[in-house]
Amino acid sequence: MEQLKEQYGEKFSQVFRSITTDNGSEFAAFSAFENLGTKIYFAHPYSVWERPVNERTNRILRRFLPKGRSIRDYSDEQILLFADEINATPRKRLGYRTPEELFELQLNSIYATS
Numbered sequence: 001m002e003q004l005k006e007q008y009g010e011k012f013s014q015v016f017r018s019i020t021t022d023n024g025s026e027f028a029a030f031s032a033f034e035n036l037g038t039k040i041y042f043a044h045p046y047s048v049w050e051r052p053v054n055e056r057t058n059r060i061l062r063r064f065l066p067k068g069r070s071i072r073d074y075s076d077e078q079i080l081l082f083a084d085e086i087n088a089t090p091r092k093r094l095g096y097r098t099p100e101e102l103f104e105l106q107l108n109s110i111y112a113t114s
Helices: 002-015 025-036 052-061 076-087 099-112
Strands: 018-021 039-042
Touching: 002 025, 002 099, 018 025, 025 039, 052 076, 076 099
Parallel strands: 018 039
Antiparallel strands: none
């Protein structure tokens, strides 16, 4: 998150208007991002219905990282390739556009108003 904060600088809160996490200890420092203007939501434990897009993305990720297999079995490059493929896959809920395509459009919109 710190790298993303550096990458987007003053535009961070426009790029990331909200972030929803679970209540894991790895997300404890996320509330600090509210100071940047990003709204942080913490989902309740065992309440998967509060994060449906995340749960769907996890199912897609399981095509590449089967449950029960450690992520340590994969190189950083492999993980990035999996992410690229996931983000280049069209989604019905996005009008059969890709997350990558829509993110680029959003960034273009944000930076065009500068």
